[in-house]
Amino acid sequence: MSNKLIYLDNNATTPVDPRVVDAMLPFFYQKPGNAASRNHPFGWAAEEAVDYAREQIAGLINVDPREIIFTSGATEADNLGLKGVFEMYARKGNHIITAKTEHKAVLDACKKIEKLGGQVTYLDVEADGRVSLEKLEAAITDKTILVSIMWANNETGVIQPMKEIGDLCAKHGILFMSDATQAVGKIPVDPKATGVHLMAFTAHKMYGPKGVGCLFVNRKNPRVKVTAQMDGGGHERGMRSGTLNVPGIVGFGKAAELAKAEMEKDTAHVRQLRDKLEKAFVDNVEEVYINGSIEHRMPNVTNISFKHVEGEGLMMTFNQNIAVSSGSACTSASLEPSYVLIALGLGDDLAHSSIRFSLGRFTTEEEVDFAIDAVTKGVNHMRDLSPIWEMYKEGVDLESIEWSAH
Amino acid sequence: MAYSDKLLDHFKNPRNVGTLNKSEKSVGTGLVGAPECGDVMRLQIQVAEDGTIQDAKFKTFGCGSAIASSSLATEWLKGKSIDEALSIDNMDIVEELALPPVKIHCSVLAEDAIKSAIKDYQEKNGLEVTAQLKEH
Numbered sequence: 001m002s003n004k005l006i007y008l009d010n011n012a013t014t015p016v017d018p019r020v021v022d023a024m025l026p027f028f029y030q031k032p033g034n035a036a037s038r039n040h041p042f043g044w045a046a047e048e049a050v051d052y053a054r055e056q057i058a059g060l061i062n063v064d065p066r067e068i069i070f071t072s073g074a075t076e077a078d079n080l081g082l083k084g085v086f087e088m089y090a091r092k093g094n095h096i097i098t099a100k101t102e103h104k105a106v107l108d109a110c111k112k113i114e115k116l117g118g119q120v121t122y123l124d125v126e127a128d129g130r131v132s133l134e135k136l137e138a139a140i141t142d143k144t145i146l147v148s149i150m151w152a153n154n155e156t157g158v159i160q161p162m163k164e165i166g167d168l169c170a171k172h173g174i175l176f177m178s179d180a181t182q183a184v185g186k187i188p189v190d191p192k193a194t195g196v197h198l199m200a201f202t203a204h205k206m207y208g209p210k211g212v213g214c215l216f217v218n219r220k221n222p223r224v225k226v227t228a229q230m231d232g233g234g235h236e237r238g239m240r241s242g243t244l245n246v247p248g249i250v251g252f253g254k255a256a257e258l259a260k261a262e263m264e265k266d267t268a269h270v271r272q273l274r275d276k277l278e279k280a281f282v283d284n285v286e287e288v289y290i291n292g293s294i295e296h297r298m299p300n301v302t303n304i305s306f307k308h309v310e311g312e313g314l315m316m317t318f319n320q321n322i323a324v325s326s327g328s329a330c331t332s333a334s335l336e337p338s339y340v341l342i343a344l345g346l347g348d349d350l351a352h353s354s355i356r357f358s359l360g361r362f363t364t365e366e367e368v369d370f371a372i373d374a375v376t377k378g379v380n381h382m383r384d385l386s387p388i389w390e391m392y393k394e395g396v397d398l399e400s401i402e403w404s405a406h
Numbered sequence: 407m408a409y410s411d412k413l414l415d416h417f418k419n420p421r422n423v424g425t426l427n428k429s430e431k432s433v434g435t436g437l438v439g440a441p442e443c444g445d446v447m448r449l450q451i452q453v454a455e456d457g458t459i460q461d462a463k464f465k466t467f468g469c470g471s472a473i474a475s476s477s478l479a480t481e482w483l484k485g486k487s488i489d490e491a492l493s494i495d496n497m498d499i500v501e502e503l504a505l506p507p508v509k510i511h512c513s514v515l516a517e518d519a520i521k522s523a524i525k526d527y528q529e530k531n532g533l534e535v536t537a538q539l540k541e542h
Contacts, residue, residue, distance in 0.1 A: 308441075308467060309467070310444050310445070310467055310468050310469055310472075312469040312470065313417075313467075313468055313469045313470050313472070313473060316417055316469070316470040328444060328469070337444065347442065348441070348442035348443070348444075349441035349442055349444075352441070352442075352444040382467075384423065385420060385423055385465055385466055385467075385473060386446075386465060386466070386467040387437065387446055387447070387448035387465035387466065387467060388441055388446050388467045389467070390425065390465060398441065401437075403439065403440030403441065403442070403443075403446070404438050404439065404440065404518075
């Protein structure tokens, strides 16, 4: 098993399904056309392929193909949605509401909007990671033009009360946007039935290629418009200029088609394995905490804190074989632990001790069994080394110690 | 982030993990760092009558670099006099383990742990305290 490589980091990116690769390949050499070349068969073939992919993606989320605006990924789609609405609706107001647990693509775009004269409210979330409808409604002012709440969180998998937020936005006549990157393709996502007017997502979290994503923009009731953030040839109905990434879009389309056809099977598969993994830790390892709502959660994710064990150190015990993520500061250049977990009210110590396991279509039971064994051994090893675990076992109150912060 | 073989060796096979009896006069204990910061090191020395460090033990809560730094520190301490031990500089650890820049604080913590253990020993035994923690 020492050469085994197990990928449990599907929330970072998924492997490209081989069927998606097969669909993409002809569009590199045999069919090299630019979808905007309207005057020859190369262009026609590319345009046709893009149109077909647009239908496949629209079909997955039950919208009109004309409501899909292709971008380079979810980050660009988030930027286009937020900044595009801020510019387009400047006459109506300048206030945007979002949450502290959003992805950096949303938070940093909002920070930029603040510099441009916008006002942004960053809502606290409850201990289970969900937005409070009361707090959301209380934050709405007559200047509020947009609420942006992610569908499912990347770190915890927590799913927001989307329909309730949609209803609230409808009641107040405010646009509702969602970064649905972690949800689309894995759970049923229907923006129109939910009251979502703009929605960003990407191919590479659903077994498609990196470098292609899209923004859904509602066309009717209400007709939503965003100001382009990329100037050029006026592609994508003038909302996003730039030559379309035809092979990427074809792959995105195929990935969407597969996700729709296999969603039930995929969900049952990852849920069973995730539950097995989680239960093994809860049953066999002391002082284990699951972060975020267990009830409202993506079927493929579990975010677990192993108390008194530092996340990066723990990962080093098995990262030759198993790929996961940690909310520990030590995995990043910054020294702050995960802001998402902190927003849930976790102490810094538990945030430093967290590991995110995200499973996928290609995860096997054998891999999960291997991971259970390796991670359990790792936790025990790290606790043998941990002075605070020793103190905890001796009944020392860790709160009473005067630590030397550094 | 790729780590050096030496660092990985200390991480996987940490030397001198354990606990000395802190109530003994010959034992000095240093506890540095904080759980909220993601690093806590406890380093202990046992000093013989002739003033040499005859044993050193550690336990560390932290990342791989923190564990390797403290493991290395205990290895270096054994057989040294107090004065020699006080001359260990965090940059010696950085060099030996090839710590990347974002992990230099782990070596600073290890140096602090050494000095803090020596200070505890000196205070316990009514000796002049020559160990000075770095300001940071």
